[in-house]
Amino acid sequence: MSLQITNLTKRFGEQTALNDINLNIDKNEIIGLLGPNGAGKSTLMKSIVGALKIDEGQIIFHGKDITKAKTESKKNIGFLPENNPLYNEMYVKEYLSFVAEIHKLPKSRVEEVTELVGISPEKSKKIGQLSKGYKQRVGLAQAILHQPDLLILDEPTNGLDPNQIIEIRNVIKEIGREKTVILSTHIMQEVEALCSRVILIHQGNIIQDSPVEEFKGKFGSLEEAFQSYTN
Template identity: 80%
Template structure:
């Protein structure tokens, strides 16, 4: 798996959401994508998966430009957006069978992924009947059912209770042993528990891209490091 983002810029009217982003990912690892609200994290993720048109720059996934090889790229990327769009009137297994059919993969994979994300007791229920935690698991199941090389998760544990958070983390950790995971979160314990590398975005630019121990550095916690980097960047902008 390889992902190269070269000089990526994305604008919405007069507002620049991403400015000259450069990222290189070549190994199977879990990467924490951090940043304050409005920093550009979701815009970056949607650009990688092809949900947003690229204004400037390029994204090369597995040695192919995603703009020129859109369908092939999407076959090898899994995506769980923050709002987790699901067909609420479908039954869990029916929905995952539908996703499997789109990807043209064997029906046997449906039962595998149901077991992997821990929704076997709920597989015959309508999605609308599920708790938020189980809905997140269904969303995660659709994102991994085709065994993508790259898995992109936007706030996957947002709104879950502590037990559900631990369960989802364990699933992500297991997947990250064999695949590359790009994980957006505001929960620093999640980053510490899962990630080997951190990419920090602030106001559309990358402030840090380094191993997690370097990011934490001299600070007492990841929260302290995060606050220091983002506040220092804001102060420097005021003085420019």
Template identity: 85%
Template sequence: MSLQIINLTKKFGEQTALNNINISIDKSEIIGLLGPNGAGKSTLMKSIVGALKIDEGEIIFNEKNISEHEIESKKNIGFLPENNPLYLEMYVKEYLQFVANIHKISEARVDEVIELVGITPEKSKKISQLSKGYKQRVGLAQAIIHQPDLLILDEPTNGLDPNQIIEIRNVVKEIGKEKTVLLSTHIMQEVEALCSRVILIHKGNILQDCPIDEFKGKFGSLEEAFASYTQTETVSVTEEINN
């Protein structure tokens, strides 16, 4: 698996959401994508999966430009967006079979994924009847059912209880042994538990891209490091404006 993001810029009107982003990923690892709200994380993830049109730059996935090989690229990427869009009137297994049919995958894989994400007791229920935690699991199941080379997760444990968080983390950790996972989260314990590398984005710019130990550096915790990097950047921008 290889992913190269080269000089990626994305604007919404006058606002620059991503400013000349460059990222290179060439091995199986779990990468934490960090940043304050509005930093550009979701825009970056949606650009990688082809949900947003690229304004400038290019994204090369498995040595092919995703804009020129859109369908082929999407076959090898799994995506769980923050809002987890599901067909609420469908039954759990019915929905996952529907996703499997799109990818031309056997029913045996559907049962395997249901077991993997821990929704076997709920598989005959309507999705609308599920708790938020189980809905997240269904969303994760659809993202991994086709065994993608790259899995992109936008705050996958948001709103889950502590037990559910641990279970989802364990699933992601298993996937990360063989696949590349790009994980957006505000929970620093999650980053520490799962990630080997951190990419910190703020106001559309990458501030840090390094191993997690290097990111933490001299600080007592990841929270302190995060606050220091993002607040320093804010102060620098304010000083430039004042000058």
């Protein structure tokens, strides 16, 4: 798997959300995508998955331009957006079976994934009855159900309690052994626990792209490094 982003620019009216972004991402990496609110992280992720139209530049995934191979690209990308859109009136198993049907997957895959993300005890409940932690797990389950080569997660542990955070991190770590994960987060402990590389976006520009230790550099913590680079 490879993802090449070349001269990617995205504007909303007069505001430039992404300014001439260039990136190369290889397989089996867990990458921390960092940046202050409004930096362009979500815009970049939505551009990669094809949810936003590209104004300028090119995104090549698996050797193909995503704007010309939309369906094929989406088959190999899993996406968990920050707002985690789910059908609250559907039962967990019903919803995941519906997603599996779209991807033409066997029912056995639904059982496998519910076990992996730890929602087997909740599979007979309506999604609307679940806690936020379990809803996040359902969102993660739909994102990995079709075994994508690239998994993009926007704030996957947002609003979870400490135990839930650890459980979700363990699932992401397991997935990252075989797949490439781009993880957007504000939690620096998450970056240290999971990521080998950090990409820092600020005001639509990439201002750092380096291994975690190199990003931390002379600073006492990732928080200090983040603050210094973005100020």
